[in-house]
Amino acid sequence: MSSTAPTTAADEFADKASTMQKVQSSLHRYPWLSPLFVLALLLVIFGVLGLVMGVGDLENFFKPGTISLMLQQTVIVGTLAIAQTIVILTAGIDLSIGAIMVFAQMFMANLAVYTTASNVTFMAGQNPVLAVFIGLIVATLAGGLNGFLIVRFNLPPFIVTLGTLSIFTALTLILFKARTIQGKEMPDFMLLMSTKFELGPLTFTLGLIVMLLLYVLFAYILRGTAWGTHVYAVGDDPVAAELSGINVKRVLFSVYVVAGVVIGVAAWITIGRTAAASPNVAPEINLETITAVVIGGTSLFGGRGRLLGTLLGTFIIVVLDFGLSLAGLDQAYRVLAIGVLVIAAVAVDQWIRKVKA
Amino acid sequence: MTATTTTQPIVQAKDLSKSFGRVVGLADCSFELYPGEVLAVVGDNGAGKSTLIKCLSGALSPDSGEMYIDGEAVTFKSTNDSRAKGVETVYQTLAVAPVLDISENLYLGREIRKKGILGKVFRSLDKKKMRAEATQSLNDLGVLTVQSITQSVETLSGGQRQAVAVARAGAFGSKVVILDEPTAALGVNESARVLKLIKDLRERGMSIILISHNMPQVFDVADRIHVQRLGRRAAVVTPQSHQMNEVVAIMTGAMTVPEAEQQLTPVR
Numbered sequence: 001m002s003s004t005a006p007t008t009a010a011d012e013f014a015d016k017a018s019t020m021q022k023v024q025s026s027l028h029r030y031p032w033l034s035p036l037f038v039l040a041l042l043l044v045i046f047g048v049l050g051l052v053m054g055v056g057d058l059e060n061f062f063k064p065g066t067i068s069l070m071l072q073q074t075v076i077v078g079t080l081a082i083a084q085t086i087v088i089l090t091a092g093i094d095l096s097i098g099a100i101m102v103f104a105q106m107f108m109a110n111l112a113v114y115t116t117a118s119n120v121t122f123m124a125g126q127n128p129v130l131a132v133f134i135g136l137i138v139a140t141l142a143g144g145l146n147g148f149l150i151v152r153f154n155l156p157p158f159i160v161t162l163g164t165l166s167i168f169t170a171l172t173l174i175l176f177k178a179r180t181i182q183g184k185e186m187p188d189f190m191l192l193m194s195t196k197f198e199l200g201p202l203t204f205t206l207g208l209i210v211m212l213l214l215y216v217l218f219a220y221i222l223r224g225t226a227w228g229t230h231v232y233a234v235g236d237d238p239v240a241a242e243l244s245g246i247n248v249k250r251v252l253f254s255v256y257v258v259a260g261v262v263i264g265v266a267a268w269i270t271i272g273r274t275a276a277a278s279p280n281v282a283p284e285i286n287l288e289t290i291t292a293v294v295i296g297g298t299s300l301f302g303g304r305g306r307l308l309g310t311l312l313g314t315f316i317i318v319v320l321d322f323g324l325s326l327a328g329l330d331q332a333y334r335v336l337a338i339g340v341l342v343i344a345a346v347a348v349d350q351w352i353r354k355v356k357a
Numbered sequence: 358m359t360a361t362t363t364t365q366p367i368v369q370a371k372d373l374s375k376s377f378g379r380v381v382g383l384a385d386c387s388f389e390l391y392p393g394e395v396l397a398v399v400g401d402n403g404a405g406k407s408t409l410i411k412c413l414s415g416a417l418s419p420d421s422g423e424m425y426i427d428g429e430a431v432t433f434k435s436t437n438d439s440r441a442k443g444v445e446t447v448y449q450t451l452a453v454a455p456v457l458d459i460s461e462n463l464y465l466g467r468e469i470r471k472k473g474i475l476g477k478v479f480r481s482l483d484k485k486k487m488r489a490e491a492t493q494s495l496n497d498l499g500v501l502t503v504q505s506i507t508q509s510v511e512t513l514s515g516g517q518r519q520a521v522a523v524a525r526a527g528a529f530g531s532k533v534v535i536l537d538e539p540t541a542a543l544g545v546n547e548s549a550r551v552l553k554l555i556k557d558l559r560e561r562g563m564s565i566i567l568i569s570h571n572m573p574q575v576f577d578v579a580d581r582i583h584v585q586r587l588g589r590r591a592a593v594v595t596p597q598s599h600q601m602n603e604v605v606a607i608m609t610g611a612m613t614v615p616e617a618e619q620q621l622t623p624v625r
């Protein structure tokens with residue numbers, strides 16, 4: 001009987017195949033496992049290099065001060081990446097995230113601070129609370145504009161947001177004349193998100209807490225409400241979603257509006273983080289948010305991914321940034337590593353999509 | 358003229374037309390489905406079968422013509438409108454969301470929220486209840502061969518996906534279930550199971566429209582056969598009144614059936 005035969009090469013091969021299948025279906029079920037693995041791997045590598053081998057300044061990597069700084073460094077990309085994740089889940093993309101964020105923060109600052117170097121002096125000098133609130137509304141409307149153009153005229157999100165990227169960049173220059181407003185010129189409320197407090201050995205900012213709360217809130221919305229389910233369904237197969245009775249256009253529109261709200265909050269957080277409102281803040285932020293989302297295991301084809309993955313993706317970007325520069329390596333290596341990770345993440349996504357029970 | 362009957366069609370269409378640019382999908386097409394019957398709709402590729410049922414389910418709106426449910430004139434703006442009237446459809450493309458799990462798919466577009474503040478204010482889904490009821494309705498239909506109700510639909514076999522789609526159509530107190538080529542992609546055993554499912558639905562009092570190219574299957578389950586040709590109804594016959602090759606001849610236009618020899622009234 002063959003059942004009692006010793007293990008053959010073929011059996012071993014079958015075992016291996018089923019292990020790979022298990023990995024594949026686990027990743028399929030929990031798409032945040034791969035970024036978690038990458039993050040853990042990076043921490044181990046930097047740990048060994050720094051604490052055991054003493055490479056460069058890496059020994060400082062695990063000091064509370066460095067960790068606090070890394071956490072604070074995540075807030076801008078991390079918050080904007082929430083908006084990007086929701087958009088990408090619908091198989092869309094938002095290239096205007098950075099431009100709208102800059103526009104909104106300049107709007108907030110120019111409302112709160114009177115500067116002669118702007119074309120909006122007539123409405124400057126507002127109460128800072130009102131200024132932030134209006135900035136939030138402006139970002140929401142900007143997101144709504146994206147959604148309206150995409151839904152009403154059936155235009156591809158890539159094209160629409162490429163257009164609004166230019167439009168809002170231009171509007172920022174035209175209305176606010178590209179003048180950076182420094183934090184010390186602003187009322188305290190504008191910088192509220194930079195409020196620091198100790199938590200054990202670590203120093204947190206209010207902006208970081210708000211970002212983490214937004215992750216919790218949107219993770220719940222995406223997985224626990226009908227709207228979230230519809231976002232996934234629309235990204236997965238819009239025709240099937242429509243036939244199932246989902247108003248696809250309304251869901252898509254609402255997604256860009258919600259993205260606008262998140263971008264508005266990110267604008268306020270950015271003013272706190274950079275202690276300024278500058279048109280040149282974070283010039284590569286669009287690509288960074290997309291990178292965080294993709295490394296986080298969310299599929300650019302829509303319908304697949306988790307917000308937790310995006311948070312891990314953001315951590316990966318920041319950890320790489322700090323780790324490599326503490327190791328004394330040039331910025332170029334960080335860019336190189338990110339490039340490799342993005343391609344690997346997309347390859348893994350393609351593989352996962354082929355899963356069969 | 359055929360004798361008037363007291364039975365009213367549960368679904369009726371008069372002179373439905375629908376064009377796609379210059380392509381004619383439906384041309385003055387009439388249609389009747391009577392309560393409790395399985396009506397097969399057969400016809401060549403492009404005869405307008407899918408277009409007809411898409412009009413009846415609100416996925417398309419006809420250019421002209423009238424539709425009635427239980428004798429009441431209706432116009433459907435979306436598939437939700439037809440569902441509200443108890444008409445459920447399983448489309449040729451299944452219309453499931455593969456990344457979502459079985460219970461999420463069953464309840465897609467009509468999710469159940471939790472009771473009280475959690476549901477009203479926080480819009481929280483009652484996943485437990487949806488899973489329990491999804492399991493129940495799959496059980497009722499005898500199609501619970503899946504491992505878990507939280508399995509994503511893309512990991513299911515073709516027959517299991519079809520079963521999920523049919524279960525969704527039969528699960529919500531519907532009166533009419535429309536199936537567009539439910540067995541086209543299935544093997545012999547899986548097809549047999551779906552046919553059994555259709556008969557079960559009829560036993561439970563539902564009225565069924567079955568689009569199929571498979572003549573033996575049509576002759577197995579259908580009470581009446583609506584033959585569609587070039588966007589209109591060519592004839593309505595029964596498995597008793599005509600042979601398979603005759604039905605094929607009507608489909609291709611090689612044979613015409615005088616109205617007196619058709620079965621335009623219910624047989625059940």
Ligand SMILES: Nc1ncnc2c1ncn2[C@@H]1O[C@H](COP(=O)(O)OP(=O)(O)OP(=O)(O)O)[C@@H](O)[C@H]1O
Pocket residue numbers: 377380381382400401402403404405406407408409
């Ligand atoms: N969305 C559409 N756009 C353009 N033409 C269409 C569309 N849908 C259907 N048609 C055309 O309308 C006609 C009827 O199509 P329909 O899908 O109803 O046929 P069918 O009887 O279901 O065929 P099959 O057996 O292949 O499913 C065909 O000529 C088809 O090409």
Ligand SMILES: [Mg+2]
Pocket residue numbers: 406407408449537
């Ligand atoms: Mg068809």
